[in-house]
Amino acid sequence: MTSNESSIPGSARKWLRVLxxxxxxxxxxxxxxxxxxxxxxxxxxxFHAWFGFAAFAFIVxxxxxxxxxxxxxxxxxxxxxGSQRSAMPSEDAEVEPEAREAEDHRRV
Amino acid sequence: xxxxxxxxxxxxxxxxxxxxxxxxxxxxxxIALPILGAVQLALxxxxxxxxWQPFEGYLFEVVRVDALSRVFxxxxxxxxxxxxxxxxxxxxxxxxxxxxxxxxxxxxALFAGDLVTLxxxxxxxxxxxxxxxxxxxxxxxxxxxxxxxxxxxxxxVLLLAGTLLHYGETGSLAFGALGLGSLGRDxxxxxxxxxxxxxxxxxxxxxxxxxxxxxxSVWLSSFTTKLAIYALAxxxxxxxxxxxxxxxxxxxxxxxxxxxxDLRRVLAxxxxxxxxxxxxxxxxxxxxxxxxxxxxAFAHILYKSLLFMAMxxxxxxxxxxxxxxxxxxxxxxxxxATFCIIGAAAISAFPLFSGFTSKSMILSAAAEGxxxxxxxxxxxxxxxxxxxxGIKIPYFAFFAHDSGKRPKEAPKNMLVAMGIAAALCIxxxxxxxxxxxxLPYRVDYTPYTMAHIVTQLxxxxxxxxxxxxxxxxxxxxxERRATILGADWFYRRPLxxxxxxxxxxxxxxxxxxxxxxxxxxxxxGHVLRKLYQPPGPLGEPWPTGxxxxxxxxxxxxxxxxxxx
Numbered sequence: 132m133t134s135n136e137s138s139i140p141g142s143a144r145k146w147l148r149v150l151x152x153x154x155x156x157x158x159x160x161x162x163x164x165x166x167x168x169x170x171x172x173x174x175x176x177x178f179h180a181w182f183g184f185a186a187f188a189f190i191v192x193x194x195x196x197x198x199x200x201x202x203x204x205x206x207x208x209x210x211x212x213g214s215q216r217s218a219m220p221s222e223d224a225e226v227e228p229e230a231r232e233a234e235d236h237r238r239v
Numbered sequence: 240x241x242x243x244x245x246x247x248x249x250x251x252x253x254x255x256x257x258x259x260x261x262x263x264x265x266x267x268x269x270i271a272l273p274i275l276g277a278v279q280l281a282l283x284x285x286x287x288x289x290x291w292q293p294f295e296g297y298l299f300e301v302v303r304v305d306a307l308s309r310v311f312x313x314x315x316x317x318x319x320x321x322x323x324x325x326x327x328x329x330x331x332x333x334x335x336x337x338x339x340x341x342x343x344x345x346x347x348a349l350f351a352g353d354l355v356t357l358x359x360x361x362x363x364x365x366x367x368x369x370x371x372x373x374x375x376x377x378x379x380x381x382x383x384x385x386x387x388x389x390x391x392x393x394x395x396v397l398l399l400a401g402t403l404l405h406y407g408e409t410g411s412l413a414f415g416a417l418g419l420g421s422l423g424r425d426x427x428x429x430x431x432x433x434x435x436x437x438x439x440x441x442x443x444x445x446x447x448x449x450x451x452x453x454x455x456s457v458w459l460s461s462f463t464t465k466l467a468i469y470a471l472a473x474x475x476x477x478x479x480x481x482x483x484x485x486x487x488x489x490x491x492x493x494x495x496x497x498x499x500x501d502l503r504r505v506l507a508x509x510x511x512x513x514x515x516x517x518x519x520x521x522x523x524x525x526x527x528x529x530x531x532x533x534x535x536a537f538a539h540i541l542y543k544s545l546l547f548m549a550m551x552x553x554x555x556x557x558x559x560x561x562x563x564x565x566x567x568x569x570x571x572x573x574x575x576a577t578f579c580i581i582g583a584a585a586i587s588a589f590p591l592f593s594g595f596t597s598k599s600m601i602l603s604a605a606a607e608g609x610x611x612x613x614x615x616x617x618x619x620x621x622x623x624x625x626x627x628x629g630i631k632i633p634y635f636a637f638f639a640h641d642s643g644k645r646p647k648e649a650p651k652n653m654l655v656a657m658g659i660a661a662a663l664c665i666x667x668x669x670x671x672x673x674x675x676x677x678l679p680y681r682v683d684y685t686p687y688t689m690a691h692i693v694t695q696l697x698x699x700x701x702x703x704x705x706x707x708x709x710x711x712x713x714x715x716x717x718e719r720r721a722t723i724l725g726a727d728w729f730y731r732r733p734l735x736x737x738x739x740x741x742x743x744x745x746x747x748x749x750x751x752x753x754x755x756x757x758x759x760x761x762x763x764g765h766v767l768r769k770l771y772q773p774p775g776p777l778g779e780p781w782p783t784g785x786x787x788x789x790x791x792x793x794x795x796x797x798x799x800x801x802x803x
Contacts, residue, residue: 186622194497
């Protein structure tokens with residue numbers, strides 16, 4: 132996704148507008164309907180909205196940091212399997228032949 | 240006559256028969272089998288039981304039909320039917336036979352009334368399903384398949400050892416409510432936990448499912464783990480330790496899913512997270528919670544197989560499911576993209592989709608039990624589901640930056656299978672009555688209240704907003720080729736590196752200790768018996784106990800040595 136507003140295609144922009152409108156409706160709805168809170172924290176205005184936003188941002192942030200700990204090169208397990216086993220994947224029986232050829236071309 | 244056959248056995252035998260058939264006859268048989276099975280199940284009343292006494296003192300309940308096994312039975316047959324249709328184009332006939340036999344053993348295990356029968360089918364699900372990974376026919380898949388088999392068989396060995404110990408203690412083989420508290424029942428719990436992908440026992444799931452064939456992972460996603468959920472619900476409902484276990488399961492996979500590049504591995508993490516919701520439900524153990532678990536398992540099997548089907552279709556047509564290699568596929572695969580979005584909406588629990596009508600029961604059960612922390616964790620995990628399954632899967636495969644790939648639309652049979660699953664995802668979200676009627680306990684629950692709809696939509700829509708903001712700020716981690724280390728790392732790297740010799744040495748030390756302990760306890764028991772006659776309090780159960788343990792450990796040592 133680019134930061135240039137004009138490069139967003141029309142259909143995507145339409146969906147964005149739908150999303151913003153839904154957000155607005157949900158903010159209003161928060162004060163109109165009784166939310167039957169079970170817990171004290173649910174009584175906070177717009178609790179589920181900001182909790183959803185914050186949870187999502189937190190998950191992405193932790194995930195991004197996790198990359199420093201658990202991300203390895205793609206052939207990590209193959210490289211450490213000893214020399215008698217080939218690191219290159221052998222032919223994948225499940226992929227239809229046409230797609231397999233296209234992949235091979237790309238790899239070269 | 241129809242009733243004389245244990246449910247599921249049809250499919251196992253039919254799978255063998257199908258090996259010898261070709262062409263449309265073969266397809267017809269494969270499609271007919273799950274339908275026939277479902278009809279048979281409909282004819283069997285709750286309370287139906289079939290017993291077998293091979294010799295005095297050992298009574299096996301080969302078939303036991305009740306409301307809990309029935310709801311899982313129907314969805315297993317449904318999943319089998321969808322998977323058969325999805326794999327009709329496959330020329331490698333072994334795969335379909337293995338798949339249908341795998342589904343059959345799963346169904347048969349659901350209706351096992353005693354632990355020995357359960358063990359037999361439990362192991363058969365492992366043996367039949369491994370072919371779905373082997374059929375990929377790559378070196379990598381073969382190694383994965385062997386690891387998968389070792390873990391699955393290990394689960395069975397623990398189940399058997401636990402069963403024998405339990406029999407020694409109680410003299411009963413019945414598979415009913417067990418609960419923790421004795422070595423035998425604890426071992427059975429761990430056996431179930433392996434297949435249910437408990438934290439740190441989950442490595443096999445993320446290791447194996449993405450390596451299966453395009454159609455194989457659709458089969459795999461439906462049966463093994465949900466059989467374990469059923470078994471936990473049967474044996475350990477209300478066991479409180481399941482609540483924290485389930486919470487960890489819902490939370491941990493979501494972080495890994497953010498950075499995982501292989502989209503089928505993302506789905507495996509997502510599967511793990513979904514199982515967490517069900518495990519929490521079992522741990523809460525109220526009627527509402529158990530109903531929620533059963534309903535969620537039912538809905539989950541359908542949308543999870545739908546997502547695996549969509550990614551299977553992409554793998555089949557585009558040759559890869561790596562997020563870094565995909566993007567823009569909606570242009571040439573619009574139907575697959577549409578079905579994938581329906582599955583994504585269902586798993587994210589948008590109102591009018593199946594995840595909403597099932598998951599909200601578990602959340603409500605947590606709320607009614609005043610589990611405030613659990614409730615918040617499940618809410619947090621729901622945002623996580625939206626991240627990896629709701630957005631990441633459809634977005635990076637079908638939209639995002641255009642990869643330039645224009646693969647053909649999926650074959651017709653795949654589209655039909657995805658269409659059925661997608662229709663059910665919406666159907667169960669709108670007309671949830673029939674599903675609720677199937678649940679093990681009487682349902683007094685309304686999913687569509689204004690409060691539920693508004694709060695759930697707030698959670699989801701504002702989480703989507705967060706995604707857009709992060710994308711706009713370029714803070715969302717880009718797709719990158721990488722191997723993400725998970726729980727499978729422990730048995731793939733350090734375990735083989737330390738070497739099997741150390742393992743065997745440990746086993747010997749352990750065996751000696753167990754033997755000594757057994758001898759000492761027997762001696763003590765002897766003394767006690769003399770002291771407190773009759774009967775000796777420690778005298779009776781022991782002879783079978785250590786024997787079973789020794790047998791189990793020897794089997795484990797043997798397995799490990801074969802695999803390394």
